[in-house]
Amino acid sequence: TTVIVQNAGKNPVHRHTRDLRMEPGSREHLVATSLEAAKDELARGLEGLLGREVPVSTKPGQRVPDGAVVVGTPETSQLVRRHAPSEELRTVGDEGYLIRSVSRGRHDFTVIAANTEIGALYGTFAFLRRMQTQQPITGLDVTEKPRIANRHLNYWETERLYAGNDATGTGGLNGENGAVFNFAATGESADRNLPVILDRYLVVARALASVGVNGITINNVNADNAYLTREYVEQTAALADALRPYGIRVALSVKYTAPTDERFAPDTLTEDQLDPYGAEFRDWWHRKAEHIRDAIPDFTGFTVKANSEGQPGPQDFGYDHGDGANGIAAALAPLGMTVYWRTFVYNADVDDDRLKRAYLEFGHIDDEPQDDGSTGRFADNVFLQTKNGPLDFQAREPFNPMFGRLENTNQALELQITQEYTGQNTMLCYLGPMWQEVLRTDTYTTDEHGELLDDRLVGHIVDGTAQGHPDTAIVGVANLGNADNLTGHHFSQANLFAFGRLAWDWTLDSERIATDWVRMTWSNDDRIVDTIVRMMMGSWEALVSYQTPLGVAHQFADGEHYEPYPSQWFMKDDWSPVYYNKADSAGLGYDRSPTGSDFTAQYFPTLAERYGDIESTPENLLMWFHHVPWDHRMDNGRIFWEELVYRYQMGVQYVTWMRETWDSLKPSLDARRWAEVRDKLVQHEIDAADWRDTNVEYWQEFSGREIPVDDGPLS
Ligand code: GCU
Numbered sequence: 001t002t003v004i005v006q007n008a009g010k011n012p013v014h015r016h017t018r019d020l021r022m023e024p025g026s027r028e029h030l031v032a033t034s035l036e037a038a039k040d041e042l043a044r045g046l047e048g049l050l051g052r053e054v055p056v057s058t059k060p061g062q063r064v065p066d067g068a069v070v071v072g073t074p075e076t077s078q079l080v081r082r083h084a085p086s087e088e089l090r091t092v093g094d095e096g097y098l099i100r101s102v103s104r105g106r107h108d109f110t111v112i113a114a115n116t117e118i119g120a121l122y123g124t125f126a127f128l129r130r131m132q133t134q135q136p137i138t139g140l141d142v143t144e145k146p147r148i149a150n151r152h153l154n155y156w157e158t159e160r161l162y163a164g165n166d167a168t169g170t171g172g173l174n175g176e177n178g179a180v181f182n183f184a185a186t187g188e189s190a191d192r193n194l195p196v197i198l199d200r201y202l203v204v205a206r207a208l209a210s211v212g213v214n215g216i217t218i219n220n221v222n223a224d225n226a227y228l229t230r231e232y233v234e235q236t237a238a239l240a241d242a243l244r245p246y247g248i249r250v251a252l253s254v255k256y257t258a259p260t261d262e263r264f265a266p267d268t269l270t271e272d273q274l275d276p277y278g279a280e281f282r283d284w285w286h287r288k289a290e291h292i293r294d295a296i297p298d299f300t301g302f303t304v305k306a307n308s309e310g311q312p313g314p315q316d317f318g319y320d321h322g323d324g325a326n327g328i329a330a331a332l333a334p335l336g337m338t339v340y341w342r343t344f345v346y347n348a349d350v351d352d353d354r355l356k357r358a359y360l361e362f363g364h365i366d367d368e369p370q371d372d373g374s375t376g377r378f379a380d381n382v383f384l385q386t387k388n389g390p391l392d393f394q395a396r397e398p399f400n401p402m403f404g405r406l407e408n409t410n411q412a413l414e415l416q417i418t419q420e421y422t423g424q425n426t427m428l429c430y431l432g433p434m435w436q437e438v439l440r441t442d443t444y445t446t447d448e449h450g451e452l453l454d455d456r457l458v459g460h461i462v463d464g465t466a467q468g469h470p471d472t473a474i475v476g477v478a479n480l481g482n483a484d485n486l487t488g489h490h491f492s493q494a495n496l497f498a499f500g501r502l503a504w505d506w507t508l509d510s511e512r513i514a515t516d517w518v519r520m521t522w523s524n525d526d527r528i529v530d531t532i533v534r535m536m537m538g539s540w541e542a543l544v545s546y547q548t549p550l551g552v553a554h555q556f557a558d559g560e561h562y563e564p565y566p567s568q569w570f571m572k573d574d575w576s577p578v579y580y581n582k583a584d585s586a587g588l589g590y591d592r593s594p595t596g597s598d599f600t601a602q603y604f605p606t607l608a609e610r611y612g613d614i615e616s617t618p619e620n621l622l623m624w625f626h627h628v629p630w631d632h633r634m635d636n637g638r639i640f641w642e643e644l645v646y647r648y649q650m651g652v653q654y655v656t657w658m659r660e661t662w663d664s665l666k667p668s669l670d671a672r673r674w675a676e677v678r679d680k681l682v683q684h685e686i687d688a689a690d691w692r693d694t695n696v697e698y699w700q701e702f703s704g705r706e707i708p709v710d711d712g713p714l715s
Helices: 036-048 079-085 086-092 117-132 187-193 200-208 230-246 280-297 321-335 354-367 432-439 458-462 494-503 510-521 524-546 579-580 604-613 617-626 641-665 673-702
Strands: 069-072 097-104 107-114 143-146 148-153 217-220 249-254 303-306 338-342 382-387 410-416 473-477
Touching: 036 069, 036 117, 036 200, 036 230, 069 079, 069 117, 069 432, 079 107, 086 143, 086 510, 107 641, 117 143, 117 200, 117 510, 143 604, 148 410, 148 494, 217 230, 230 249, 230 280, 280 321, 280 673, 321 338, 321 382, 338 617, 382 473, 410 432, 410 458, 432 458, 432 494, 432 510, 473 494, 473 617, 494 510, 494 604, 510 524, 510 617, 524 641, 524 673, 604 617
Parallel strands: 069 107, 148 217, 148 473, 217 249, 249 303, 303 338, 338 382, 382 410, 410 473
Antiparallel strands: 097 107, 097 143
16 A cells, blocks of 8 residues: 655644754654644554555655555645545535545545545544454545534643552642643753653644544643743643644633732732723733734633632622623633633532532523623633533533523533543543433423423533534543553543544444444454453443442542542531431432422423432432432332442442453453553452442441342342
């Protein structure tokens, strides 16, 4: 085969204003265009897959040899102009692609065509994926484009990162050691500072492009103002240059009160100048954004965590979230930038039930009639960025009623790829099925006459089709660090992979995605693929079972969020496991039905009714909505207490089965990675058993019942 990428270097995207250079001894190299990236990926990928070097040609005007792979856009490639149907190309937009098998005389070849170079790169990765997963590459007639426009990572580099290469192998709460990008390092490591590009930055860029992620927000959501200083902006600009050929645009998390930071003197404001309607506030943010834009022409905007967990926000100055978000949005609008305003707020004054608080703060702003006759106060360049569930990235939550209930505002779905609450870098937990469950949950949206509307799954809200929003976004909290395998646990890579694939097309099946990943990562032997996929597919449900079965929320010890501590009570009640479990002699769980907090009323009527009644609530969400009597009869005939204990036990047994199954794969997998995963599974099993024992013992103090003895096969 031959790779033909005509004019691969024609449209350089580097700005060349900074002295980007690779770290000494690097194995990666910088490219200046997306087509160069595509060419390199093909050359590298085909060589790896075929076991021999593949000739590459970038010359215009040439004959296409049999078996060639042609990549390009109509602008760069006369072969694409000739062989890719332009009417179909028109349908795939700025990021989509066509992959076509073409026959000319006795020559068969493949054309990967797109309207843009980045589309061509995405098509290239898709083609390589087909080869790597041993799908047919003849007779191809592929037409693809993403369903969601902004597919972003939020990179919380100093928090909740479990992918570090430090002594403990974790980033943990002190993730600095695990950061994927090195900003402003001092002392000996200063020569590893941006603009020095470390190999792993490009490995990350390639990995993200391969699954279609097109944006990354640098800086923790608990933002450090340093990222707005000149020194940091220069470094971010260097990073943006390196990422640009891979289609990855950069954004920053910022603090609402950044204008008052002395580091920006003399350009600082006083607190009483933080009026979001005032010129001082808006001009300040405009100046900052303009300064960043000068260094990073395709900078996308800011993410703001305001009035949440101690972060400052407009409410500290007498304004609401709409005022604050719109103030910054107005400053960014002339520059074509966007504000991602997070809705993770839970001010205890709003309601006793933490789950109700976000909607109570945001819903009425979305509903507010405007002077121009429209509804909803949030500006067009604001996304409300909302976690999938109403609490905080628990392993299974009911979906957040904001999806569906908010109608007039752009909404971004935030998912946590980094496994803060799902086993960190110790537990094997494939999150594809969880995200699939969220995206495919029906909101049962009704119209103003109470009639049910079609196509109102959470995914339809997020992809804009349900409510007709033109701009759409999905955000994953990243799990990338400086560990050799980038994610700490080898299997955590599957979560990044699944996030990207679902962000591109949320209707994909998570088992299909897992199968692709296993074939690309471990083996193409069907027996091994089936075994590993089977392990992965049940791993999330198992974790739910041994950690928080049947909807008992958040039983984590404070701080690290790894171990159980069901009896813990803090000064802050809504951080306490006991606030959620409400264990007493009557039963377990939080009554959010009409007899309790009535959180269920935030859903549309079908679900409000379903979740409001203990008999119709799905059992896997039971304790999110009800204080369940110990004797409550479950669908399978067991009483609740027994079912609860069985669930914990089943979860642990699954982990035992995974460990044993993995042992059986030893002869078939590469020794080092096999052993690294085996060590994790050994610890995983111990920790899963700890979750079971700690919780069951504690619940038993309230239920006063015997631990049921297993008298038959577990269902
Ligand atoms: C969780 C997490 C915090 C994070 C917060 C957020 O509470 O534990 O580390 O800052 O989510 O999403 O803002």
